Amino acid sequence: MIATSTWQHTFTNYQNIDNINLSGQQHLEIIQPLATNRIRLQLNNLYDETPLEISKLEIYAHPDTKKVVTLHGLKHFSIEPRLVEWSDWIDISLPAQGKLIIDLFSPNKTVHTAGLTISNDLIQTTQTYPNIPKYFFGISGIQVMADQVYKKIAFFGDSLTNQGNFSAPLAVDLENNYNIMTANYGISGNRLLRPGHSTSQWSESFGEAGFTRFDHMLADYQPNLVIFMEGINDLLHPGTGSPMDELPSAAAIVNAVRILKAKCREHEIKFVPMTITPAEGSIDGDIAGWNPKKEALRQEINQELLKLPHVIDLDDLVSHNVRLKPQFDCGDHVHFSANGGKIIAKYIKDQLLRKKML
Template identity: 50%
Template sequence: MIYTDTWLQDFSDYNNINNINESGHQEITIFKPLATKKIRLRLNNLYDDVPLKFTKLVIHREGRKSIDVHVDGKYTFELAPHSAKWTDWIDIDIKANDYLTIDIHSPNKTIHSLGSNLSESFTKIKNFTDRNDGFFFGVSAVQAQVEKKPIKIAFFGDSLTNQGFFSAPLSKELTYINRIVTANYGISGNRLLHPGSGKSQWVQSFGPAGVDRFDEMLNDFQPDIVIFMEGVNDLLHPGAGSPIDELPTSQELIDGINKLNQKCSLNNIVFVPMTVTPFRGNINNGIYAWNPKKEVIRQEFNKYIVRSFPYAVDLAPFVSDASQTRLAYEFDSGDHIHTSKCGGRKIAQFIERNLIDKGLVEVIKANRQITE
């Protein structure tokens, strides 16, 4: 029997958010790509200084009886500060491409260990309040027992990955093509070369530099493919909330991405980097974030990605307007850096075509000797 994560969302430290659980009740509905008869949940309290209490934790599917979830045989429990823990194994009959709802009751009102996802195609959050910002607490992964090893794809990046507008629909479509599971390791505000710094109220949640957290992702998820989309915050933040001396050269970005590629090569993992999308027009911390120098660095970095990595996805031209320095209207959420939900679906289709055209599924089967 094989144990594999079938749903995963990286958590971060949102120390500036209070009363996320004002109602004391939260539901997380997730898409389950693989059939299984046993699952367990990863409970997450990594960034809080107080225990996270669970007075009730159940799972259910539409039209089916709910199932109590236990930890060490108990159905009420608490999770120690700065810790994560797996629940006991749960007997449940889940079909492939089904939905599962996780129902959490907790007296903790303010919780800082949070995940976030704005797309509802793979993960849907209900907080029983007026909140609709996609933040959720408590459960950061679901693991299943399966008979055959799946192909595992990790999405690694910043808010463009984290929000789920392209990664969620792409994940869902890929599961229909083959036995594939995905994990979202996007962190809003994350940079390739530097940890969070500067004046933003969100700085604590930006997390460690991508080059520093990459190993943890490789060890925890053990992916076959990494779809990488990071670098825009390395250019956007300096001088617009972060110190200007943190602006990297194109060579420093190249050195950073090469480190990630080397780590993948050593572990027989296919590295799929995407070119850095444009951000001209964005205002960050009240400051116009773009300038010609940053644009030159972006263009030089993108040229290197396209010519250096066989599975690179040249996303930037696809989402740019005629100037190649701004997001095209059909992709722009309005802040000139993040994509819209509709734009995200188009990006997902674009990436999917690239992955299929490059024969990545067959490459992974050959590398890992995965058989149907």
């Protein structure tokens, strides 16, 4: 039997959010593509300075089949600050293409190490309103025992990836219909060339520069294919919280993408970059996030990206006159709508099929 990751979601440092666990209980429902009899959970407290106390952690596919998750044989345990650990293996019968339900009980009201989703397709919390950010903590990965090796795809990027409006429905499709496991390595606010450095209250959560955290993803997840989309925040942030002199050249962005592609090639990983989508009309506070100089940079970057093998021209699908088409726009002129995300997911899948990558 082989330990196989069936769900992975990058956590980051939400230092500005208090009382994320005000009720003391968290309920998650996560799609599980594989049938299994053994499972373990990744327990994450990477960015907090106090232990994450877990008084009880239960998993089940049906309320009559609840199993208690333990760590080192203990039902009540804590995850020390700055650590990520795997739980003990738990014997439980789970069907393919079903939901794993996780109930986590903790006295910690404020937890800064957390993940974010907007889509309800892959992971659900008790809040299911489509446009509301849903934060969750404690559990950042799931592994099961499987009888074979499965191919793995990593979605790497910023909020457009992290929110899940395209990546989550695509993940469910790939997992259920192609037996390909997926992981979400998107971080909202993440830049390719620079770490979080902003007057924004969210600056800490923007994370390490994508260029360097890409190495961690390759080492930790070891994907067979990476779907990559970053660069929009390198253009958006300067002048809207970050210094304007941090606006990069098009060559800097393109060279960074080429280096990441070369790293993938060294490990025989297919690298699928996507063009940068538009942000004309975006507003951060009272400040316009976009201007003609930024748009010219985006166009120059995309022209160079289109020269790379395996590139997917997402910009061509979602843009009209340098703006997001209404069916793809969630309303802020940057992020994708839920329905638009599903169109994008199908488009990416069709492109992967055309390129014979599935």
